[in-house]
Amino acid sequence: MMIKYFFVFIAFITFSSAITFEQAKSIEEKDGVLKALGHYKDLAQDNNTKAIFRLAMIYAKGEEIQRNISNTFVLLTKGATLGDKKAGYYLGKLYLNKSLAYYDEKKAYNLFLELSNANYVPAYNMMGKILVSGTGVDKDYKLAVKYFEKASKAGFTEAHCNLALMYASGQGVFPNFGRAHTFAKEGMKKNHPLCIKVYEDYNLRRYPEDKGFKFNFYTEPE
Incomplete structure (x- = not known):
């Protein structure tokens, strides 16, 4: 009987010591990364995708620990395998980094295409950029x-800026400086540097916004 109670007690201690990702994040915010690191690692071992991604970013940026891109790559790969779209997106960005040993344009393209097909919004924008640059695929x-x-x-801000550039330069569409103005102005509400650059480079202030284009209607969910 004593042995039975002993194992029940051990199980209770083990269960009660487990914390959630939100609790680990609270510890980090209060006491710093190092205090939360062990909790993130425990959660990551249990396939908690939020903890896996947070750990990946800690290693990528070297937050209170030595920067370790190898660990970042392993963690993002694990997160992506578990179906975390955000991890997959950042893994794709690693594949596009020419300074890293993981550089692989084809893997990046296939990963962003997969994420786009899964309706992950940031991947739509990245696919557009890949098709413009011809990275791993024909332009x-x-x-x-x-x-x-x-x-x-x-509502992805950088996509507004990319559309402003496409309309201003006439790439893939007929040139329309009024519409370029409309898209650039929308992105400039968030102070996006690309929108500001397109607006200035093409002197879009000279062109009235495209009155036939209703941006609010355009952004309504389909």
């Missing part, structure tokens, strides 16, 4: 515009 400006539009409709 296709018209298809890039379609991806930028999907991201823009979902």
Whole structure:
């Protein structure tokens, strides 16, 4: 009987010592990364995708510990395998970093395409950028515009800026400085540097906004 109670007690202690990701994040905010690191690692071992991604970012930025991109890569790969779209997105960005040993344009393209097909909004924007630059795939400006539009409709700020550039430069669409003005202005509400650059480079203040284009209607969910 004593042995039975002993194991019940051990199980209770083990259970009560486990914490949630939110509790670990609270510890980090109060006491710093190092105090929360062990909790994140325990949660990551239990396949908690939030903890896996947070750990990946800690190693990527070297927050209170030595920067370790190898650990970041392993963690993002694990998170992506578990179905975490955000982890998959950042893994794709690692694949696009030419300074890293993981650089692989084809893997990046396939990963962002998979995420786009799963309706992950940031991946729409990244697919557009890949198609404009021809990174790991033939350039296709018209298809890039379609991806930028999907991201823009979902409210992704950088996609507004990319569309402003496409309309101003006439890539994949007929040049329309009024519409470029409209998209750039929308992104400038968030002080996005690309929108500001496009607005200044093409002197879009000279062109009245496209009155036939209703941005609020455009951004309504389909």
